[in-house]
Amino acid sequence: MDLSVETRGEGTWAVVDVGGEVDMFTAPKLREALIQAIDQGNDRVAVDLHDVTFMDSTGLGVLIGALRRVRERSGELRIICTSRPVLRVLEVTGLHNVFSIHESLEEAMSAG
């Protein structure tokens, strides 16, 4: 099991592409990448979870932490996700109402 995390720039956005499974073992890698992206001064962060095949509450905790961190800087964090298992966890926990979730990067970047 592994987790891939890569950060790139897309216009005024920092895009964090994530793939694999996010759990207790792999979540620290995602947390580190998100903190780094935010602390580098990016106030617009998009987390692309298209290729995430599994996420539990540890992963949700990382996303919540990143959302708080970016909001402290008056920035915004948006999630791109069509992965059914991830959407399931977000819906069951009610967090789909907390995060701004989009089907594509283009949609996330253009949303108001």
Place this chain on the structure above:
Amino acid sequence: MKRQAEHYQDDDVMRPVELRAFRLEVPPRSTSVALARLFAASIARHFDCDDETVEDVKIAVSETVTNAVKAHLSDSCEEPVIVSATVEGSTIKFSVVDQGPGFDFEAVARAAQKPAMLSRGSLGLALVRSLFSTTQLRHNADRGMTVEFSCGIGGAATASP
């Protein structure tokens, strides 16, 4: 596989028995969570649970084993975490047994009532309870906790405890 089937056909003594109980012991490490998840998902798939149920089982086992591993690490306990599955009629009962210090059920239940279940430490268990209404927790007689939940086989409804 064909050769194996012929072998069993020729010799009734070698006919495979239908397994009804499964057990996995994993060390209290973060790497064990994925192994436990794979174990539970394989059993659910073997017994024809639908895709959504398999995904829910993966989440529930991941959450409960994560909590168990944290409990062991917080207590410097090197004993294994035990994951087991037992097929009973049309349901599979999963259980995760740890030997950690345990926790206050009522405090966790109260925390889980908060909006969006955001309270630290309660999110995982609240998630399991949301997915499986059959979820039960109890303190073990000697040490630690047992978390149990059940799912229906092959689309069968899961009975409440």
